[in-house]
Amino acid sequence: MTPGRPVPPPFAKPIPTMDGPEAGGSRLAAAYGATSPESGLLPLTVARRAPKEDDVEIDIEFCGLCHSDVHTIRGEWSLPAYPLVPGHEIVGRVRRVGPAVDDFAPGDRVGVGCLVDSCRECDSCLEGLEQYCERGNTGTYGSKDARNGDAITQGGYATSVVVDRRYVLRIPEGLDPAAAAPLLCAGITTYSPLRHFDVEEGDSVGVVGLGGLGHMALKIAKAMGAEVTVFTTSESKVDAALELGADRVVLSKDAAAMAAADRSIDVILDTVAVPHDLNPYFRTLRLDGALFQLGLPSEDMPPVRPGNLIRRRLAYAGSLIGGIEETQEMLDFCAEHGVASDIEIIGAEQLNEAYDRMVAGDVKYRFVLDTATLQEPSERADA
Numbered sequence: 001m002t003p004g005r006p007v008p009p010p011f012a013k014p015i016p017t018m019d020g021p022e023a024g025g026s027r028l029a030a031a032y033g034a035t036s037p038e039s040g041l042l043p044l045t046v047a048r049r050a051p052k053e054d055d056v057e058i059d060i061e062f063c064g065l066c067h068s069d070v071h072t073i074r075g076e077w078s079l080p081a082y083p084l085v086p087g088h089e090i091v092g093r094v095r096r097v098g099p100a101v102d103d104f105a106p107g108d109r110v111g112v113g114c115l116v117d118s119c120r121e122c123d124s125c126l127e128g129l130e131q132y133c134e135r136g137n138t139g140t141y142g143s144k145d146a147r148n149g150d151a152i153t154q155g156g157y158a159t160s161v162v163v164d165r166r167y168v169l170r171i172p173e174g175l176d177p178a179a180a181a182p183l184l185c186a187g188i189t190t191y192s193p194l195r196h197f198d199v200e201e202g203d204s205v206g207v208v209g210l211g212g213l214g215h216m217a218l219k220i221a222k223a224m225g226a227e228v229t230v231f232t233t234s235e236s237k238v239d240a241a242l243e244l245g246a247d248r249v250v251l252s253k254d255a256a257a258m259a260a261a262d263r264s265i266d267v268i269l270d271t272v273a274v275p276h277d278l279n280p281y282f283r284t285l286r287l288d289g290a291l292f293q294l295g296l297p298s299e300d301m302p303p304v305r306p307g308n309l310i311r312r313r314l315a316y317a318g319s320l321i322g323g324i325e326e327t328q329e330m331l332d333f334c335a336e337h338g339v340a341s342d343i344e345i346i347g348a349e350q351l352n353e354a355y356d357r358m359v360a361g362d363v364k365y366r367f368v369l370d371t372a373t374l375q376e377p378s379e380r381a382d383a
Contacts, residue, residue, distance in 0.1 A: 026050045027057075030374040031158035032348050033085035037075035041351045043375065046085055046154045048162045053100040056168045058110060063156035064089030064181035064341070065367040067212065067273055068296070070355050072142060076298045080142045087156030087369070088114040088140035089181040091171055101165045109177060111169040111331070112161060113184035114321050116140050116153060120166075128323040130167075157351070159374050169328050172335035179340035182212065182366040183331060185321065186341060190217035190269055191330040192322035193292040194224060197267045201225025206261075206268035208252070208281060210237045210244075213271035213294055215342060215365040218244050220330075221269075223337035229265060231281065240364070244342075252280065263287075263312075271295050275302065278316070282308035290315040341366045347373035 027048050032041045051057045069086040071077050090112040094104050104110060117138035118130040125133050138145055141155030147164075155161075171180055190213055199205060205221040207214050208231045221228045222245045229248040230241040241249045250257045261284040268281055273295035281291060282304075289312065304316060322330065334340060342365045346354050354367045 027160055029158045029160040031085045031154065032351055032369075032374065033083050033154070033157065034073045035083045037073070037079070039082075041073070041157070041355070043348070044083060044085065046158060048160050049148060049151075051096060051098045051162055053098045054165050055098045055162050056101060056104050056110065056165050057095045057097070057160065057162045058090070058092040058112065058168070059095045059160050060090055060092040060156055060158060060371045062091045062178045062181045062345075063087040063158075063369045063371060064185065064343075065346075065351075065354055065358065065369060066182075066185050067358055068185075069155075070358055071296075071298060073355075077296075081152050084142055084152070085154040085157050086141050087158070088112070089184045089186075089368075090140070090156035090161060091177045091181045091184075092161075092371075095160070097165070104165060104168060104170075109171040111171050111180065111184050112140060112156065112163050112167065113169065113188065113327055114140055115324070116143075116163050116167050117145065117147060128325040130323045131321045157348075157369055157371075157374075159371050167324060169324070169331060172332055174335050175331070176340055178345055178368045178370070179343050180331070180334075181368050182216070182341035182343065183334055184327065186212050186216045186366065187220070187334060187339075188322040188327045188330050189213060189294055189319070190271070191220050191333070192326060193269060193294070193317075193319040194221055194226075194267070195326065195329075196319065197290060197292075199224050199226050199267060203227070203267070204229065204265045204286075206231060206265040206281070206284060207246075208268060208270040209272040209295065210234075210241050210365075211271060211361065212341075212363070212366045213269075215244055216339075217269045217271060217294075218246055219339045220334070223333070223339050229261065229284075231268075258284065265289060268292065269294055273297055275299050277302045279305050279308050282312075282314055282316075285312060285314050287312045288314070290317055293318045341368075343368045345370050348375075349373070 031044045033044045094108045118133035119135040122134035143153045144150045203226045205226040206229045207217045227247045230246040231252045238249045268291040
């Protein structure tokens with residue numbers, strides 16, 4: 001935040017209670033969020049609801065920073081409702097649970113990803129594909145929460161959160177909690193299309209871009225037994241990709257190198273979030289190959305030439321995070337195979353700098369907020 005900028009007042013009034021939070025009342029949570037597209041991230045206070053029958057209250061330990069947080073907060077996709085607390089890669093400990101919750105207990109280490117609700121009735125939800133809920137899922141931040149008075153959900157750059165148990169995930173023993181946080185978005189976003197395409201040992205996987213998503217795609221594909229080719233525009237990332245386990249690195253600006261990769265790959269995960277030409281990558285795919293678009297640029301992409309698809313019966317597809325069951329499957333897979341995100345832990349005072357560094361590509365490979373650096377509301381001069 002800008003030095004000397006005054007701390008704004010709390011934006012969410014606590015629910016009045018005579019009993020206090022431990023007896024069923026709401027809690028105030030320290031948070032960082034934005035009040036406009038230009039405000040940057042500021043210290044705020046949010047009131048979390050008292051846990052209902054099926055709710056889990058979580059004391060947040062870590063929250064990953066996702067590039068979509070930057071797009072959302074800065075209004076680059078559309079203008080959200082402000083004030084807004086971002087963060088959908090949440091790891092913490094259960095504080096208390098509602099009376100109907102028997103699958104989580106105080107002290108359990110748990111996670112919350114990009115979803116906190118869905119209709120639970122449509123075909124997609126019944127198939128465990130809550131991310132494709134036909135009535136619209138409820139995102140962890142910036143969404144109207146229909147089961148809670150249409151309140152706007154507030155995310156994980158905060159000290160606590162309350163979530164329905166159906167959307168809470170168990171963090172397996174053996175996963176570092178900070179390095180596990182980005183798995184709840186970057187991990188599942190790359191795991192889901194690999195599972196959908198039934199990637200297995202001996203398959204060839206291409207990864208376009210070596211950032212937060214790309215490095216997870218590389219690690220997970222290798223853990224599945226695939227041979228992995230990383231495509232990058234940056235010579236500085238060649239050694240980094242090889243160190244992470246890539247079998248081959250192709251500089252995509254080098255026409256000869258791209259030609260040498262012709263018809264060598266079964267499936268490509270494109271993780272780049274800025275406009276770029278996909279046509280050269282289609283030529284590297286084998287018959288019946290597929291390119292999954294995972295990065296979401298804020299501007300239009302160059303057009304795809306249909307002939308590149310038709311000549312090899314290729315598929316160009318998109319993929320959105322994963323359902324709750326699949327996300328738990330991914331966490332268990334990562335724990336079994338020793339897969340986690342490469343991270344840089346930051347404090348709250350570094351959030352705005354981290355956003356600028358993400359935009360500049362200056363991070364290896366994900367930032368994670370340590371929420372212990374957030375001031376509780378009672379500690380602030382304006383509380």
